[in-house]
Every structure is written in C-alpha cells, then in structure tokens.
C-alpha cells in the first residue's frame with residue numbers, strides 16, 4: 001500500500017517519540033512491502049518560534065494532502081504559565097482538528113498483562129480492563145464562544161452542541177460497540193447541563209437502531225469513580241469533548257504509565273494519530289520518554305487502513321519489549337534502556353513474534369541488536 005504520512009512532531013518529547021513510531025512504520029514498510037512517504041511539518045510552540053503561527057498554512061495543506069497525520073505532542077511551560085498569551089501552541093492542534101473535521105477521537109485502553117503490577121490499582125481491580133473511549137473532538141466547550149471582560153475579571157466559555165454533531169460520533173460509538181461486548185456508556189452531566197440533556201435525548205433515540213447494544217447513561221462524576229473501582233464495567237464509552245478528555249487522562253494512568261496509550265482522530269476525509277500523553281517538557285532530549293504511545297499510534301494508523309496483520313505485528317513487538325523488560329524509566333526504575341533503544345528493539349522485532357527467540361540485547365541502542 002502507498003501512504004503519504006505527515007509527521008508533526010510538535011513540542012517537548014513529541015519529536016523524539018514520533019521518531020520511534022517512524023522507525024516502526026519503516027520496519028513494517030520493509031517487511032510487508034509497503035511504500036510509505038513521510039513529510040515533516042511544524043506545529044505548536046516550535047512553529048510559533050519559526051513562523052509566528054502555531055499552525056502555519058503549509059502544515060494545514062500538507063495534512064489535507066496526506067493520507068494520514070502522525071502527531072507527537074504539544075505545549076511548553078512558557079505558555080502554560082502565561083495567562084496573558086493571546087495565541088498558544090495548543091491552538092495549533094485544536095485548529096487542525098477542526099479544519100480536518102476530525103470529529104471522532106478513539107482512545108482504546110487495554111491493560112498490558114506484563115505491566116499489571118505497574119498500575120496504581122490493585123491487580124484484581126485492573127485485570128481484564130479493555131475499553132475504548134469515543135470522544136467528540138470538534139465541538140463543545142473547546143470550540144464555543146469565549147469571552148473575557150475588559151477589566152479581566154469575568155470570563156466565559158460556551159458549551160454548544162448540535163444534534164448532528166452528537167449523532168455522527170454516537171453512530172461511530174454504537175458501531176464499535178456492536179463489534180465488541182455490545183455495551184455503550186454515555187457519560188454526561190444531564191442533571192445539570194442542557195447540552196448533556198441533548199446528548200441523552202439524541203443518543204437514546206439512536207440506540208433504537210442498535211437493539212443488540214445495551215446503553216447505560218451515567219454522570220461523569222459516577223463514571224470517574226467507577227473507572228477506579230471497577231474499570232472492567234466499561235466496554236465503549238461515549239463522551240463529549242471535555243468529559244472525554246478528562247476521563248481518558250484518568251484511564252491513561254490506570255494501566256501503569258502515562259506513556260502507553262495511543263489515539264486516533266477520525267473524520268470523513270482525514271485521520272490523525274497521536275499519543276494521549278502531553279509534551280512532558282522536563283524529559284525533552286533526555287532519551288527517557290516512553291515511545292510506546294507514539295508507536296501504538298502508528299499501529300492504529302495501520303489498522304485504520306485495514307493493515308491488520310501489520311497492526312498485530314507492531315503490537316506483538318511492543319508486548320515482547322515488555323516481557324523482555326526492554327522498557328523506559330517510567331516502567332522500570334532500574335532500566336538501562338532509553339527512548340531510542342526501546343524504539344530500536346520494537347522496530348527490529350516487528351515481524352518476528354516468536355517467543356522462543358533470544359535477543360542479544362547488548363547491542364541495542366547501537367542500532368544493531370541481534371537475534372541469536
């Protein structure tokens with residue numbers, strides 16, 4: 001398959017984790033005979049420094065012309081700590097989501113058996129967790145009208161949804177539930193928010209077209225508690241932009257580290273793949289960031305184009321890195337491996353899923369680990 005992939009490294013650890021994802025996609029390209037073309041472009045604070053804009057026109061055009069976008073991370077402390085900033089790096093990503101109409105954000109959360117003891121939750125609670133969040137990504141409070149009074153003492157962010165915006169992402173979630181354990185939980189705040197009441201009405205109506213899917217409506221505060229008490233309750237979660245963001249961040253740490261979870265943002269014409277984690281500026285350039293979320297985002301890209309064998313090969317190589325303890329610092333304090341060597345190991349093992357092989361990991365990091 002020929003694919004043109006736009007690479008937006010962004011800020012903080014973004015570029016270095018993205019480089020590992022690219023290594024893995026190149027391994028897939030070689031071993032499965034595909035033809036991937038990668039083109040880099042600027043976004044976020046990195047783009048602001050060079051062009052003044054967090055998302056230059058060139059970047060938007062490249063993304064539109066590409067088959068898919070692979071994204072790293074966005075945000076720097078200078079802007080986080082400056083409430084006066086008129087433009088922020090994050091605006092680049094939000095603009096891109098809107099411009100490419102990436103209305104469905106898919107965030108799969110599945111426990112990795114080898115990492116079960118890394119979870120802050122007890123083994124019995126976390127075991128078997130396998131859920132996916134369908135988050136609406138191009139509307140709601142993120143994109144509503146904003147205001148700040150002239151004297152700077154009153155601010156507002158409007159949360160607005162249309163029936164159409166709710167229904168298109170809801171259909172995606174129901175379709176996913178049909179293929180999974182057939183349970184869909186709509187997360188909202190319908191006892192307080194008018195938008196949530198509209199979500200309930202629209203989603204409850206749509207449920208009639210999916211009679212084999214069981215719909216539960218749950219308040220976000222309850223869902224957040226249940227996520228810690230019994231995450232296995234959930235199969236598919238459907239949420240608006242804000243609730244989906246917060247709940248997925250909670251899930252992100254449940255499985256053992258915030259560096260593990262990938263996501264896909266899908267529209268009708270475009271698709272973007274990105275780790276759920278942030279830009280982790282403290283780790284930038286130190287070769288300690290976990291590349292797994294980025295590598296798995298690359299795997300989701302493959303799956304999106306129907307390359308299921310290739311997807312499985314990447315996931316198998318990731319599992320192998322866990323079993324062999326070729327992991328970054330966040331997973332194992334005593335590790336001798338960094339971002340690059342974990343990426344090398346996974347890339348080198350993408351076809352080979354045979355458990356019985358012994359890896360001569362002495363050479364990993366020099367780009368020449370060998371299978372003996």
Ligand code: IPM
Pocket residue numbers: 074075090093094245276
């Ligand atoms: C995410 C991030 C973004 C969001 C930020 C960086 C704008 O937290 O993708 O989860 O809030 O959507």
Ligand code: MN
Pocket residue numbers: 245246249276
């Ligand atoms: Mn987030």
